[in-house]
Amino acid sequence: MKGVRHYPGFLGITIVCLMVLYFPLMVVAVYSFNASTSITAWGGFSLRWYVDVFTGPEAERFGLATWNSITIALIAASLATIIATAAALAMIRGGRFRGWKATYGLINLPLMVPEIVVAVATLIFFSTIGLRTGYLTVLLAHITFCIPFAYLPIAARLSGIEPRYEQAARDLYATQAQAFRLILLPLLGPGLVSGWLLAFIISLDDFIITNFVKGAGMETLPTAIFGSVKQGIKPNIMAISTLMLGVSVLFVSLSYLINQRGRSSASIKE
Amino acid sequence: MEVAVSIRNAVKRYGAVTALHGVSLDIADNSFFTLLGPSGCGKTTLLRMIAGFEEITEGEILLFGKSIASLEPNFRPVNTVFQNYALFPHMTVLDNVAFGLKMKNVDPATRRKRAGEMLELVHLSALSERMPTQLSGGQQQRVALARALAPQPKVLLLDEPLSALDLKLRQAMRVELKQMQEETGITFLFVTHDQEEALTMSDRIAVMSEGRVQQIGSARDIYETPSNRFVAQFIGQTNLIEVDVTRVHKGKADVVLPSGQGLTCSAAAASLGRHALSIRPERVTIATRGELKAVVERVVYMGSELQLLTRLDGGTAFSVRVQNAVRTEVPEPGTQIRLKLEEGAARLLTD
Amino acid sequence: MVGPATDRPSGEATYARIVRPLLLPTWLVIGTLLLLPVLLMVVYAFLTKEFRGGVEWKFTLAAFEQFFINRGLFGDEPAQIEWTYINIFWRSIWQAALATLLCLLMGFPAAWYIATRRPETRTIWLFLITIPYWVNLLIRTVSLRFILRDNGPLNEALIAIGIITDPLPILNSNLAVQVGLIYSYLPFMVLPIYAAVERYNFTLSEAAVDLYASRWQTLTEIVIPVVKPGIVAGAILVFIPALGAFLAPDLLGGAKNFMIGSLIDEQFRGSQGNWPFGAAVSVILMTLVLIALLLQARGARRPS
Ligand SMILES: Nc1ncnc2c1ncn2[C@@H]1O[C@H](COP(=O)(O)OP(=O)(O)O)[C@@H](O)[C@H]1O
Ligand SMILES: [Mg+2]
Numbered sequence: 001m002k003g004v005r006h007y008p009g010f011l012g013i014t015i016v017c018l019m020v021l022y023f024p025l026m027v028v029a030v031y032s033f034n035a036s037t038s039i040t041a042w043g044g045f046s047l048r049w050y051v052d053v054f055t056g057p058e059a060e061r062f063g064l065a066t067w068n069s070i071t072i073a074l075i076a077a078s079l080a081t082i083i084a085t086a087a088a089l090a091m092i093r094g095g096r097f098r099g100w101k102a103t104y105g106l107i108n109l110p111l112m113v114p115e116i117v118v119a120v121a122t123l124i125f126f127s128t129i130g131l132r133t134g135y136l137t138v139l140l141a142h143i144t145f146c147i148p149f150a151y152l153p154i155a156a157r158l159s160g161i162e163p164r165y166e167q168a169a170r171d172l173y174a175t176q177a178q179a180f181r182l183i184l185l186p187l188l189g190p191g192l193v194s195g196w197l198l199a200f201i202i203s204l205d206d207f208i209i210t211n212f213v214k215g216a217g218m219e220t221l222p223t224a225i226f227g228s229v230k231q232g233i234k235p236n237i238m239a240i241s242t243l244m245l246g247v248s249v250l251f252v253s254l255s256y257l258i259n260q261r262g263r264s265s266a267s268i269k270e
Numbered sequence: 271m272e273v274a275v276s277i278r279n280a281v282k283r284y285g286a287v288t289a290l291h292g293v294s295l296d297i298a299d300n301s302f303f304t305l306l307g308p309s310g311c312g313k314t315t316l317l318r319m320i321a322g323f324e325e326i327t328e329g330e331i332l333l334f335g336k337s338i339a340s341l342e343p344n345f346r347p348v349n350t351v352f353q354n355y356a357l358f359p360h361m362t363v364l365d366n367v368a369f370g371l372k373m374k375n376v377d378p379a380t381r382r383k384r385a386g387e388m389l390e391l392v393h394l395s396a397l398s399e400r401m402p403t404q405l406s407g408g409q410q411q412r413v414a415l416a417r418a419l420a421p422q423p424k425v426l427l428l429d430e431p432l433s434a435l436d437l438k439l440r441q442a443m444r445v446e447l448k449q450m451q452e453e454t455g456i457t458f459l460f461v462t463h464d465q466e467e468a469l470t471m472s473d474r475i476a477v478m479s480e481g482r483v484q485q486i487g488s489a490r491d492i493y494e495t496p497s498n499r500f501v502a503q504f505i506g507q508t509n510l511i512e513v514d515v516t517r518v519h520k521g522k523a524d525v526v527l528p529s530g531q532g533l534t535c536s537a538a539a540a541s542l543g544r545h546a547l548s549i550r551p552e553r554v555t556i557a558t559r560g561e562l563k564a565v566v567e568r569v570v571y572m573g574s575e576l577q578l579l580t581r582l583d584g585g586t587a588f589s590v591r592v593q594n595a596v597r598t599e600v601p602e603p604g605t606q607i608r609l610k611l612e613e614g615a616a617r618l619l620t621d
Numbered sequence: 622m623v624g625p626a627t628d629r630p631s632g633e634a635t636y637a638r639i640v641r642p643l644l645l646p647t648w649l650v651i652g653t654l655l656l657l658p659v660l661l662m663v664v665y666a667f668l669t670k671e672f673r674g675g676v677e678w679k680f681t682l683a684a685f686e687q688f689f690i691n692r693g694l695f696g697d698e699p700a701q702i703e704w705t706y707i708n709i710f711w712r713s714i715w716q717a718a719l720a721t722l723l724c725l726l727m728g729f730p731a732a733w734y735i736a737t738r739r740p741e742t743r744t745i746w747l748f749l750i751t752i753p754y755w756v757n758l759l760i761r762t763v764s765l766r767f768i769l770r771d772n773g774p775l776n777e778a779l780i781a782i783g784i785i786t787d788p789l790p791i792l793n794s795n796l797a798v799q800v801g802l803i804y805s806y807l808p809f810m811v812l813p814i815y816a817a818v819e820r821y822n823f824t825l826s827e828a829a830v831d832l833y834a835s836r837w838q839t840l841t842e843i844v845i846p847v848v849k850p851g852i853v854a855g856a857i858l859v860f861i862p863a864l865g866a867f868l869a870p871d872l873l874g875g876a877k878n879f880m881i882g883s884l885i886d887e888q889f890r891g892s893q894g895n896w897p898f899g900a901a902v903s904v905i906l907m908t909l910v911l912i913a914l915l916l917q918a919r920g921a922r923r924p925s
Binding site: 321322323342345348350354358359369370373374417 | 827
C-alpha cells in the first residue's frame with residue numbers, strides 16, 4: 001500500500017522535465033569545449049573558444065557589451081532594491097490605506113504587461129519626450145522592470161517579521177530610526193540580498209526591452225549575442241553562453257545559501 | 271458477541287523507531303471502544319493501520335474474521351473522523367457528506383436522501399448548502415461525523431475528534447457520540463488522551479503507553495483495579511507508596527509502609543518484596559481513629575472539593591480529597607491528622 | 622499577495638502615516654516610466670503614421686483598419702476582413718494555449734512529486750528545477766536552436782541510432798516554436814503549483830480514500846480543485862509571456878511561423894516600420910492579456 005502522496009509515473013515525468021530543461025544547456029556546454037572550428041563535428045577537447053572570447057576578433061565588441069550589461073545591472077538592481085524596500089515598508093508596515101490595492105497593482109504592473117508591450121510603450125515614451133535612445137534609456141527601463149522582482153522577496157521577508165520586534169525596541173527606548181536600523185534592517189537582510197540578486201539577474205537577462213530602447217551602436221551582452229547568432233551559431237557564442245550559465249548558477253546558489261541562512265535565524269516565523 | 275476488529279500482535283516500526291510493540295486486542299461489534307494513552311503512545315498509528323494508511327510491520331488485523339492487510343484503504347469498510355476533520359474545502363456540507371456514497375456509485379437521488387438523513391442525525395440540516403469554512407468548530411466536527419457515517423461503515427474510527435472543541439461543547443458531544451453509537455449500531459473505535467472523555471463514553475477502554483497495551487477493561491475496571499503503576503497514575507490521581515510485601519494470601523497481602531507500620535491490602539496477584547501501593551485520594555477520610563498519621567502541608571481550594579497535601583510518617587507525600595460541604599472542617603497547615611482508608615482503598619500494584 | 626499586518630495596536634497609527642511617503646519613488650518611477658508610457662502607447666495607436674518611423678499627431682483609426690480590414694492593394698476595393706493579422710494572433714493564441722496545456726501536463730506531476738519529497742531532498746529537486754529559470758532566456762533559446770538544427774546533435778543522434786536516415790526538419794517549424802515555448806516557460810508552471818501542493822493538506826486525500834475514492838478520483842475530485850489557484854497562477858505565468866514571446870518564434874520558427882511578438886517588433890524596425898500599427902497590435906495583445914487576467918481572478922477565487 002502506497003501513501004496518498006504517491007502517484008505512479010510522476011517520478012518519470014519529473015525526470016523528463018529535468019531532461020528537457022537541462023539537455024540543451026548541457027549540449028552547448030559540452031560543445032563549447034570543442035576543438036573543431038565546425039560546430040557540427042567533435043574535434044577533441046580544447047579551451048580555444050574561451051581564449052577566443054577574450055582575445056578573438058569579437059572580443060572587444062563583447063567586452064564592451066559585457067561592461068554595459070554589468071554596470072546597468074549593478075545600478076538598476078541597487079536602485080530598484082532601494083525603491084522596493086521603501087515601498088515594502090509602506091505597504092506592509094503602513095497599514096491599509098486608500099489606494100493600497102492600486103499601489104499593489106502598480107508595483108506589479110511590469111509583471112502583468114507582456115514584455116514586448118513594455119518595450120513598445122517605453123520606446124514610444126522616450127521618443128515622444130525626445131530622449132535619445134542609448135545607455136541612459138536602457139538603464140531607466142531596467143530600473144523600472146526590476147522593481148517588482150526586488151519587491152517580492154523583500155515584502156515576503158518583511159511580512160514574516162512581526163511588528164513586535166520593533167515595538168520591543170521602541171519599548172526599550174530606541175527611536176523610530178534606531179529601531180529600523182538596529183532591528184528591522186538586520187532581520188530584513190536576507191530578503192534584501194535575494195531581492196537584489198533577483199533584480200540583478202533579471203536585468204542581466206533582459207533582451208526584448210533592451211533591444212527596443214538601446215538605439216543603434218549601444219549593445220548589452222544579450223543583444224550582442226542575438227546579433228551574432230542571427231548570422232549562425234559560432235563556437236565562441238557557446239563559450240560565452242557557458243560562461244553566463246556558470247554565472248547564473250553561481251548566483252542562484254548564492255541566493256539559495258543566503259536564504260537558507262536567513263531561514264535558520266530562528267526568531268522569524270515562516 | 272461478534273468480534274468486529276481483532277488486532278493480533280501488531281508491530282509498527284518507522285525505521286529505527288518502534289511505534290507499536292506487539293499490540294493485541296479484540297473489539298466487540300456494536301460497542302464503543304476507546305484507545306486511551308498519552309500523546310505519542312501509538313494510538314494514531316494503530317488507527318491508521320486499521321484504516322489502511324500505514325502498513326503493518328508484523329502481526330495482523332482482522333475485520334469480522336477476515337484479514338484486511340491486502341486491502342487498499344478505499345476498499346476497507348471502515349471510515350474515519352479525522353483529528354482536524356479534513357472537510358473538503360471546495361464542497362458544500364451536503365456534498366461532503368455525500369462524497370463516500372458518490373465514490374461507491376450510489377445514484378444521486380439516494381445519496382442526496384441519505385446525506386440529508388445524516389445531517390439530520392447531527393442536527394445540521396439547515397446548513398447543508400454552506401461551505402466548511404462558514405461553520406464553527408463544533409459544526410465542522412458534526413459534518414465530519416455525518417460524512418464518515420453516511421456510507422454505513424462496519425467500524426467508525428475517531429481520532430481525538432473532540433480535542434479542538436471548547437470544554438462545554440466537548441462535554442455535550444461525549445453524550446451525543448455515545449447515543450449515536452447506540453442508535454446506529456456501528457462499532458466506534460475512539461482515540462483520546464483525555465481520561466475523563468474515555469471514562470464517560472466507553473464500553474471498553476484499552477490503556478496504552480509507549481506502544482504497548484497496559485490494560486483493557488471497562489471504565490470501572492481500569493479505575494478501580496489498575497493492573498500496574500502506569501494505569502494507576504494515568505487514570506485519575508493516586509498516591510503511590512513504596513512498600514515491602516511480607517505475606518500474600520487469597521487476594522490479600524500484608525505490607526510494611528515506609529513508616530514501619532503494617533497494613534493489609536487487596537492484591538490481585540503479588541510476589542514478596544518491594545512493590546507500589548496505590549491509594550486514591552478520594553478513598554481516604556479524616557478520622558480520629560484513622561490508621562495513617564500525617565501532617566497537613568498545604569490546602570488547595572478546588573471549588574467542589576478541597577485537596578489536602580500531606581506528608582505521612584516516614585516521609586511519603588500523600589494527597590487527600592474531601593468534599594467541600596458547609597460542615598467540612600478544614601485543618602490548618604501544620605496540624606497532625608489521622609487518615610482512614612475506605613474498605614479496599616489500598617491496592618497493591620503488580621509490576 | 623503579501624498584505625499588510627492587520628492586528629496593529631493603535632499607537633502604530635502614527636508610524637503607519639510616517640512610512641507611507643516611502644511609496645513616492647515607486648509611484649514616480651513606475652508611474653512615469655511604465656504607466657504613462659502604456660497610456661501614451663494607446664494614444665499612439667490612434668495617430669497617423671509618418672514615413673521613416675515616427676507619427677503625425679492626427680487622430681485616425683487607420684491602424685486598427687489595417688489590422689482588421691482589407692481594401693486591396695490600392696485601398697479602392699470593397700472592404701473585406703483582413704485575415705493576415707488575425708491568423709497571426711490565432712496562431713499565437715493557439716501556440717501559447719498548447720504550450721500552457723503541455724506545461725501543465727508535465728509541470729503538475731513534477732510539482733507534486735517534488736512537493737511530496739522529504740524536506741531535505743525537496744530543496745534539491747526544487748533547486749534543480751529553478752536553475753534553468755535563472756539562466757538567460759536568450760542563451761536557452763540559442764541552445765535549443767543549436768540542438769534542433771538539421772545537422773545538430775539531436776538529428777545526428779537519431780540518425781546514429783538508426784531511427785531516421787534523413788535529418789528531420791524540426792527547426793523553423795511550428796513544432797520547434799512549441800518546444801521552445803515549453804522549454805522557456807516550464808519552470809513558471811512548476812513553481813506556483815509546487816507552492817500550492819506544499820500547502821495542501823494531505824489528510825484531505827486520506828479522507829477521500831477513506832471514503833472509497835480511488836487514487837485518480839482523489840486527484841480529480843479533491844486535489845485538483847483544492848490546488849486550483851496554483852494551477853491557474855501557473856497557467857497565467859506561462860500563457861501571458863508565451864503569447865507575447867519573441868525569442869522562441871524568432872530564433873526557432875523562422876520567417877514562416879510569425880507570432881505576435883515578431884509582428885510588433887517588425888513595426889519598430891527602421892523605415893519599413895509603422896509605429897501606430899505596432900502600438901495598435903500591442904493594444905490588442907494587452908486586451909487579450911487583460912481578459913486572461915480577469916479569467917484568472919475568477920478562477921483563483923477560493924471557495925468561500
Ligand atoms: N511517519 C512517522 N515516522 C516516524 N515516526 C513516526 C511516524 N508517525 C508516528 N511516529 C512515531 O510513532 C509514535 C506514535 O505516534 P502516534 O501514533 O502519532 O501517537 P499518538 O497518536 O498516540 O499521539 C511516536 O513516537 C511518533 O513519533
Ligand atoms: Mg494522535
